[in-house]
Amino acid sequence: MKVEIISIFPRMFDETFHSGMIGQAIKKNLMVIKALDLRDFTNDKHRTVDDRPFGGGQGMVLKAGPLFRAVEFCREEEQTSPHIVLLSPQGCRFDQAKAKELSLKARLILICGRYEGIDQRVADHLTDEEISIGDYVLSGGELAAAVVVDAVSRLIPGVVGRSESVLEESFMDGLLDYPHYTRPAEFRGWRAPDVLLSGDHEQIREWRRRQALLQTRCRRPDLLTSATTNSEEKEDESG
Numbered sequence: 001m002k003v004e005i006i007s008i009f010p011r012m013f014d015e016t017f018h019s020g021m022i023g024q025a026i027k028k029n030l031m032v033i034k035a036l037d038l039r040d041f042t043n044d045k046h047r048t049v050d051d052r053p054f055g056g057g058q059g060m061v062l063k064a065g066p067l068f069r070a071v072e073f074c075r076e077e078e079q080t081s082p083h084i085v086l087l088s089p090q091g092c093r094f095d096q097a098k099a100k101e102l103s104l105k106a107r108l109i110l111i112c113g114r115y116e117g118i119d120q121r122v123a124d125h126l127t128d129e130e131i132s133i134g135d136y137v138l139s140g141g142e143l144a145a146a147v148v149v150d151a152v153s154r155l156i157p158g159v160v161g162r163s164e165s166v167l168e169e170s171f172m173d174g175l176l177d178y179p180h181y182t183r184p185a186e187f188r189g190w191r192a193p194d195v196l197l198s199g200d201h202e203q204i205r206e207w208r209r210r211q212a213l214l215q216t217r218c219r220r221p222d223l224l225t226s227a228t229t230n231s232e233e234k235e236d237e238s239g
Contacts, residue, residue: 001105001156002032004082005145006070008049009036012142022150025159033149038062041069050115059116067111067122074109082107084127086118087141087148091130094148098131102148103155110148112141136150174223178211 005013013035017023025031039047043065051057071084083105092098102108111118111127123130133144152230153159195207216223 001030001103002080002107003034003110003153004074004108005033005112005149006038006067006074007035007108007140007142007145008038008114009112009140009142010023010037013146016146021159022153025153025156028158030156030158035071036074037113038057038066038070041066041073053116057116061116062114062118064119064126067118068126071109071111071126074190076158076182078107078139080107082109082165083129084109084111085148086111086113086123086127086130087132087144088113088118088123088130089132089135089137090123091132094131094133094144094151096151099151100155102152108152110141114140115204125129126162136204173212175212176215176223178208 007013013033017026017033022031022033025106026033038049048063050062053059053061071082074082083102085102087110092155106143111122131148133142133147138144181196184190185197193207195203198204213224
């Protein structure tokens with residue numbers, strides 16, 4: 001997968017994407033991540049990327065021109081058609097299902113907003129979709145872009161060493177993850193559940209499923225409807 005990020009602070013991604021799992025994915029040529037400086041696509045000596053909003057109001061708005069030119073530059077670099085995402089508070093909520101959907105794309109372009117917002121013509125005529133990582137305000141879309149890249153990269157075959165571990169993570173089946181324990185079996189008087197030490201894989205599987213349901217019911221009951229539907233669909237398919 002190739003990911004291009006358009007930002008006025010491209011150096012924010014230098015360490016983020018050259019360490020840990022993503023850094024290894026880049027070394028293995030499983031991913032190519034490139035951050036472009038939006039100011040390189042301006043056409044004035046001051047490299048201006050923003051202007052006052054029409055109609056008045058506080059703050060500044062990112063101009064359409066540099067963003068269109070940046071995306072057009074990316075499109076001309078290679079023939080693979082990119083899927084263009086604007087990181088925006090007005091976007092649909094980013095979740096694991098969206099991460100899986102994006103992981104199937106060969107090429108992503110992520111546009112990072114700043115200031116008061118982005119000229120609406122970018123959202124209307126340039127991007128394929130808008131995505132929000134949550135109902136809160138950030139200084140810009142850079143951190144949101146990093147979250148999206150991290151979540152998506154884990155789902156690309158070969159990026160995570162043990163691919164089966166990804167399938168068992170939170171939200172993969174619409175539920176929160178079950179509790180995890182490791183050695184020692186007893187720590188300061190707290191013992192790991194006996195079932196996990198039993199070696200009975202069927203009982204362990206059932207315990208984990210019950211715990212995942214319990215965790216979700218207590219902490220995120222809003223997820224239970226979709227998780228139950230997913231479970232029923234899988235049972236129908238196996239039946």
